[in-house]
Amino acid sequence: MIVTVTLNPSLDRTIEVDELTRGAVIRTRSARLDPGGKGVNVSRALLANRVACGTVITAGGPDGDRLQRLLEAGGLRVRAVPVAGHTRSNITIVEPGGVVTKLNEPGAALTRPELDAVAEAVLTEAETAGWVVACGSLPPGVPDGIYAELCRTFVPAGIRVAVDSSGPALPAAVEAGPDLVKPNREELAEAVGRRAERLGDVVEAAQELRKRGARAVLVSLGADGAVLVDDDGVVAGEAPVTRPKSTVGAGDALLAGFLAGGARGPRALAEGLAWGAAAVRLPASRMPGPADIRHDIVHVYEHPDLNRPLPP
Ligand SMILES: Nc1ncnc2c1ncn2[C@@H]1O[C@H](COP(=O)(O)OP(=O)(O)OP(=O)(O)O)[C@@H](O)[C@H]1O
Numbered sequence: 001m002i003v004t005v006t007l008n009p010s011l012d013r014t015i016e017v018d019e020l021t022r023g024a025v026i027r028t029r030s031a032r033l034d035p036g037g038k039g040v041n042v043s044r045a046l047l048a049n050r051v052a053c054g055t056v057i058t059a060g061g062p063d064g065d066r067l068q069r070l071l072e073a074g075g076l077r078v079r080a081v082p083v084a085g086h087t088r089s090n091i092t093i094v095e096p097g098g099v100v101t102k103l104n105e106p107g108a109a110l111t112r113p114e115l116d117a118v119a120e121a122v123l124t125e126a127e128t129a130g131w132v133v134a135c136g137s138l139p140p141g142v143p144d145g146i147y148a149e150l151c152r153t154f155v156p157a158g159i160r161v162a163v164d165s166s167g168p169a170l171p172a173a174v175e176a177g178p179d180l181v182k183p184n185r186e187e188l189a190e191a192v193g194r195r196a197e198r199l200g201d202v203v204e205a206a207q208e209l210r211k212r213g214a215r216a217v218l219v220s221l222g223a224d225g226a227v228l229v230d231d232d233g234v235v236a237g238e239a240p241v242t243r244p245k246s247t248v249g250a251g252d253a254l255l256a257g258f259l260a261g262g263a264r265g266p267r268a269l270a271e272g273l274a275w276g277a278a279a280v281r282l283p284a285s286r287m288p289g290p291a292d293i294r295h296d297i298v299h300v301y302e303h304p305d306l307n308r309p310l311p312p
């Protein structure tokens, strides 16, 4: 069983336009509403592939109720912690070719008692869990060390912890010894203070996070695939998509597939890449199920070319 935690979930509204023109009235092509937030998406992807999972979210105001109802209607096991602030809405504007502009609200501020209630909910859900997966940005008022607190609670108890976050929350969590972190290229650059220009730079930066405390580092590189650095070494791979529809949530699908695939080595990386590519072929932040996932397009390299340049 995998339990995800999303402190800053959202209602994700995705709007398709022919062209995004600033300052104009734009007639849209279509709109859809999905439950959102990174941990929520990881759970949705796991559920779609019949992997046992639960999700802990904060929920406030009418949009919080709506988010909870949407998730429950989808069959997800949800523990919603009531909070005084209102659950946010994030907007994604998609142009032809899958070009995405995203507007993410900061989210409702959380108080210490509300954070304690979340921790309590995670503790209850995690009784039968193999993994606690903490994902997404921190809403206002939440200390940068919150994911580190989760690591310190669960890792010594033998429950593995994965963290996918950005900003100062990521390096703080790394110091607390998570089993896995999943930065994208920008998040990795921010955590180590330098940009990666070649695949070898990504590997070096991932090794640095391992030295600081993370057990394994899975770096997502968008269309360039992903790199895994863990106790078994370095593996890289990709799964090309010719007509991307929406990359929103692709990182969450990658992480879900990686965990479902055993969370270690080339097999897990291949599973993650297959799920990530499948998410990119689907509209909005739809999460892929077995019918969407193709393993035949995945290439995994156990001795990757570390000199391979990455796009600027
Ligand atoms: N254009 C693409 N073509 C093929 N695969 C892609 C593409 N974009 C993303 N992917 C797949 O999805 C994974 C995650 O992408 P990315 O690095 O953009 O994650 P992310 O920034 O965490 O995304 P998000 O925060 O929206 O979930 C990549 O590792 C890759 O496997």
Ligand SMILES: O=P(O)(O)OC[C@@]1(O)O[C@H](CO)[C@@H](O)[C@@H]1O
Binding pocket: 008, 010, 012, 035, 036, 037, 038, 041, 090, 102, 104, 135, 136, 137, 138, 166, 248, 249, 250, 251, 252, 285
């Ligand atoms: O603002 P955060 O927490 O960094 O990201 C939130 C978000 O962009 O991430 C998901 C896609 O990964 C979306 O469902 C959601 O809107």
